[in-house]
Amino acid sequence: MHKLHLGKLMALILVLPIFLVGCSKDRNKITIVGSSALQPLVEQAGNDYHLTNPDSNIIVQGGGSGTGLSQVQAGAVQVGTSDVFADTQKGINAAKLHDFQVAVVGIAPIVNKGIGISNLSSKQLMEIFTGKITNWRQVGGKNLQIIVINRSRGSGTRTTFEDLILKGKDAVNSQEQDSNGTVKKIVSSTPGTISYISFPYANDPNIQKISIDHTRPTNQNIPTNKWQLWSYEHLYTKGKPDKETAAFITYILSKKVQRDLVPKIGYLSINEMKVTRDSQNRITKIGNAHE
Amino acid sequence: MNKHEQDLQEVVDQAIAEQKVPHVKFKKIVPESVDIARLTSPSKETRQEHWGKGLTSLAIAVIGILIVAIIGFVGVRGLATFVDDKVNIFNFLLTSNWNPSAGKDHVGAAAMIVTSFAVTLLAALVATPFAIAIALFMTEYKSGRQAQFLQSVMELLVGIPSVVYGFLGLTVIVTVTRSIFGGTGFGILAATLILFVMVLPTITSLTVDAFKAVPQDLRKSSAALGATRWQTIFHVVLRAARPRILTAIIFGMARAFGEALAVQMVIGNAVLMPYNLVSPSATLTSQLTSQMGNTVMGTLPNNALWSLALLLLIMSLAFNFLVRLIGKRGS
Numbered sequence: 001m002h003k004l005h006l007g008k009l010m011a012l013i014l015v016l017p018i019f020l021v022g023c024s025k026d027r028n029k030i031t032i033v034g035s036s037a038l039q040p041l042v043e044q045a046g047n048d049y050h051l052t053n054p055d056s057n058i059i060v061q062g063g064g065s066g067t068g069l070s071q072v073q074a075g076a077v078q079v080g081t082s083d084v085f086a087d088t089q090k091g092i093n094a095a096k097l098h099d100f101q102v103a104v105v106g107i108a109p110i111v112n113k114g115i116g117i118s119n120l121s122s123k124q125l126m127e128i129f130t131g132k133i134t135n136w137r138q139v140g141g142k143n144l145q146i147i148v149i150n151r152s153r154g155s156g157t158r159t160t161f162e163d164l165i166l167k168g169k170d171a172v173n174s175q176e177q178d179s180n181g182t183v184k185k186i187v188s189s190t191p192g193t194i195s196y197i198s199f200p201y202a203n204d205p206n207i208q209k210i211s212i213d214h215t216r217p218t219n220q221n222i223p224t225n226k227w228q229l230w231s232y233e234h235l236y237t238k239g240k241p242d243k244e245t246a247a248f249i250t251y252i253l254s255k256k257v258q259r260d261l262v263p264k265i266g267y268l269s270i271n272e273m274k275v276t277r278d279s280q281n282r283i284t285k286i287g288n289a290h291e
Numbered sequence: 292m293n294k295h296e297q298d299l300q301e302v303v304d305q306a307i308a309e310q311k312v313p314h315v316k317f318k319k320i321v322p323e324s325v326d327i328a329r330l331t332s333p334s335k336e337t338r339q340e341h342w343g344k345g346l347t348s349l350a351i352a353v354i355g356i357l358i359v360a361i362i363g364f365v366g367v368r369g370l371a372t373f374v375d376d377k378v379n380i381f382n383f384l385l386t387s388n389w390n391p392s393a394g395k396d397h398v399g400a401a402a403m404i405v406t407s408f409a410v411t412l413l414a415a416l417v418a419t420p421f422a423i424a425i426a427l428f429m430t431e432y433k434s435g436r437q438a439q440f441l442q443s444v445m446e447l448l449v450g451i452p453s454v455v456y457g458f459l460g461l462t463v464i465v466t467v468t469r470s471i472f473g474g475t476g477f478g479i480l481a482a483t484l485i486l487f488v489m490v491l492p493t494i495t496s497l498t499v500d501a502f503k504a505v506p507q508d509l510r511k512s513s514a515a516l517g518a519t520r521w522q523t524i525f526h527v528v529l530r531a532a533r534p535r536i537l538t539a540i541i542f543g544m545a546r547a548f549g550e551a552l553a554v555q556m557v558i559g560n561a562v563l564m565p566y567n568l569v570s571p572s573a574t575l576t577s578q579l580t581s582q583m584g585n586t587v588m589g590t591l592p593n594n595a596l597w598s599l600a601l602l603l604l605i606m607s608l609a610f611n612f613l614v615r616l617i618g619k620r621g622s
Contacts, residue, residue, distance in 0.1 A: 036584075064584020066593075074588070090392070091590035147475050152560070153392060154585030154592065175477060175571045176560040178581035185461060190475050 029057045030245050034068015034081035035156060036179070037105065037198060038233045041265045042081065045252050048261070058248065065089075065156045072097065072236050078245045080236045083156020085279035100235040102252050103267040106199040107157055107229040108217035109210040110184075114191050117141040119211040125165055128194060131172030136192065148174040149186055149195035160231040161196050163281060196229075200266025223274045225283055232277070233267065300327045362604065369601025372398065372594040383598065389562040389578075391595040398595045400575070400602070402564040407574040409479050409565065410554065411547045414486035415494075415540050421487075422494035422543075423529075423536065430502040431524055445492040453489065457556035460485040465557055472569045477559030480568040485553050490543035497539030501532040537617050545610040549603065551576035575599045 032042050039062050046058035063071075065082040069092050072080030080097075083105075087094035109125060111117065115136045120128070127133040128146055136144045150171055151158035155178065162171060177183045180201040187193045188206035199219065202209055209217050212229070221227035235249060251257060258269040276284050303325045333341075372378045378398045386399030425445075429438040464484050469476030505528050513523040529536075559571025560581055579599050586593040 062584070066585045066587045067583075070588040089587055091587040091593075152581045152585055153390070154582065173563055174561050175475065176562075176573075176581065178555075178560070178584075182461070182556065186475075186477075189462075189466060190469065193475070 028055050028244055029059065030079065030248055031059045031061070031077040032079040032081060032235075033061045033063050033071050033077045034079075035065045035083050035233065036062040037083055037156065038081040038103075038235075041103065041233070041261065041267065042235075042252070044261055044265070045257055046248075048257075049248060049251050053247075056244065056248070066154060069097075069236060072238050075238055078237065078241070079249075082234045082236060083231050084159050085232075085234070086236055087279050088159070097236045097238060098240060100237070100249050100253070101232040101270055102235055102249075103233040103258075103262050103270055104222060104230050104273060105233060105267050106217060106219060106222050106227060107161055107196050107231065108199060108202045109194065109196045109212065109229075110187050110202060110207045111194045111210055112187055112189075112191055113206050113208050115141045115144055115208075117210070118208060119214055122165060122212050125210075125212060126167070126169065129162075129166055129171050130169050144192045147190060147193045148172055149183055149193055150174050150176045151183070151196070152176050152178040156231065157196065157198060161229065164229055198266075219268050222268055223272045225275045225277075230268075232270075296327050296331060299331070300325075303327065365597065365601050365604050368594065368597035369604075370598075372591070372598040376591045376594055378591075378595075378598075387562070387564045391592040395591065398591070398598075400599060402562055403573050403575045403578055403599065404602070406479065406558070406565055406572040407548060407576070410482045410486055410558075410574060411544050413479065413483040414490055414547045415544045417483060417487045418491045418494055418543060419540055422491055422498050422539070425491075425495050426498035426502055427524060427528075429499055431520070431528065442496075445495055448488065448492045453550060453553040454556075456485050456489055457553035460553060460557040468569060474569040475559065475571060476569065477557060477571045478567075478569040479558070479565055479572060481557040482554045482574070483568075485557055486547045486550060489550060489553065490547050493546050494539045494543040497542055498532075498536055501535030501539060502528060504535060505531045534617050534620060538614050541610055541614050541617070545607055548606060548610070549576060551580045555580055575603055579603075 032046070039060060042058075043060045046056075046060055049058065050056050065084055066089070068077075068080035068082050069086055069089055070080075071077045073092055073096065085094070086092045086097050086099065109120070117136065117140060120139060124133065124139050128139070129148060129150075131148075133139060134146050136142050136146055148171075151161070153176065157180075175186075177186065177195075180197050183195045183197055184201055184204055184207060187195050187197075188204050194210075197207075199217070202217070211217065212227075215221055215227055217227055217229070222230050235252070237245060237249075240246075241249060253270070255271075258271050262269045274286055276286060278284075307324065372383070373380050376395050376398075378395045382396070383398055383400055384404070385401055387402035387405075388397050388399040389402065390397040425441060429441050460481055464481045465476040467476075468478075468481050468484075472480070509527050509531060510523055513527045514520075518526070554574055555577035558574060558577050560573045560577055561571040562573045562578065563571065565572040579596055582592070582596055586596060
């Protein structure tokens with residue numbers, strides 16, 4: 001008798017995956033994969049959306065911008081999220097993807113409190129990250145070695161930072177961390193460190209945000225591009241989104257989400273932007289496209 | 292009823308008719324006739340037997356397919372770097388210029404290979420004496436409650452998730468190594484200390500088994516020759532248990548080699564050839580986990596990561612092979 005139970009159990013285990021695969025063909029399911037920076041926003045929006053649309057079934061996963069773009073290109077998911085423009089990524093055919101920009105996030109250079117500096121010129125910043133300046137004394141700080149903490153190669157934040165600050169030069173080979181949280185932890189506790197971080201994470205008393213050319217890293221300075229270190233948060237679909245996906249994207253772009261949820265997570269609403277930026281970093285004023 | 296069964300029926304009927312044991316009332320326990328059809332068809336137990344065997348084989352087949360698929364997939368992806376992207380395999384293994392997004396001349400994994408082996412060997416080197424000491428204490432000097440207490444401490448250490456070790460490392464060990472040795476504190480030393488705690492239970496419990504497997508007779512003989520307990524341990528028990536202890540160390544090393552998350556948090560993740568124990572560097576696993584999400588499937592940076600994965604797979608097969616080899620020589 002005991003043996004028979006075991007047999008049934010094993011049969012169940014073997015058959016179970018088939019059922020699980022079967023379930024995933026659910027028509028209303030929207031799977032959203034990619035940028036971990038965008039994950040909290042999409043997750044919360046998905047939960048709120050479910051309250052008014054009980055039939056909806058939105059599954060949000062991280063994995064990184066690269067994963068998001070390649071999964072959506074392969075047709076494995078309905079939406080791929082990314083911090084970077086798809087056409088800047090090798091191996092991605094951006095012409096086949098549809099881009100929805102849903103929010104803007106600022107990036108701030110941060111340093112450990114103890115170096116005695118709160119402003120750098122963009123040239124100094126570039127020279128620090130390319131390894132030309134190696135001591136804080138050279139930029140008016142304490143006599144302390146500069147320790148550069150970079151983000152992982154290919155991360156959206158790093159790509160944005162390097163495009164806008166390093167302008168094509170190679171960064172010095174240094175420590176790399178793959179999350180905003182770890183970067184914050186290291187910079188707050190290690191003397192002489194410098195890194196950069198998304199605005200929503202830059203709220204630790206032991207880290208010092210750095211102004212660039214005396215412009216302070218605040219959300220107020222982003223819409224006019226006065227603070228230039230910012231990036232779009234993109235939702236990509238393969239071709240035109242299907243009906244359910246389109247409805248959800250419309251919901252994220254709705255006034256309600258843009259006014260309440262987007263600032264709550266620490267992002268800037270896409271509606272506030274007074275300029276647009278394309279994948280080649282060309283800035284255009286909204287409404288004055290001919291200037 | 293076919294010919295064979297008819298013959299059988301006749302034989303059985305004859306046997307029943309010919310029962311000639313006078314003192315035993317045989318008829319009470321033996322049937323007067325036998326249903327041949329039922330006798331020759333499979334019983335319920337036989338059917339259960341077949342059913343169970345079928346299920347077991349099916350499960351094994353599924354696992355087998357899975358293993359082949361994993362090795363095949365990692366192999367195909369990992370070799371694509373060398374086949375499709377034309378990266379020189381010797382450059383991959385022997386140079387340390389790692390920036391795959393810059394092109395095929397920048398795929399050198401040597402720094403990561405060296406770091407991975409360095410942390411693995413150092414962790415095993417530091418952990419082994421402690422593991423042997425604890426195991427000796429538990430088997431040769433104390434048994435009962437104290438040994439049981441140590442046993443549960445070891446089990447506790449195994450149960451702690453690696454992210455917790457990583458976080459402890461990030462907050463405590465990195466800070467301590469920074470204040471003692473300077474630099475940022477991130478590097479091989481911090482990773483070694485974390486891995487020391489993580490592989491200690493593995494090596495210890497396997498070493499305990501090794502000591503328990505040493506026959507009691509050897510200890511008694513040694514004592515009969517007038518050896519002290521320490522002499523017995525040093526010359527007899529340790530020697531007899533040596534192959535199994537080596538196996539324990541290799542199991543610990545395999546665990547250290549494959550550990551990703553905790554190491555990633557304290558090693559610094561700079562793909563640089565380590566020049567001392569507190570210079571930031573990267574292991575194969577830390578690079579894999581921190582980069583996978585940022586690369587696009589099918590491109591060189593992604594394929595290069597699969598090559599790292601293939602290297603890890605080959606290494607773990609090598610560790611397994613080593614364990615078998617030592618086991619064979621020991622027995």
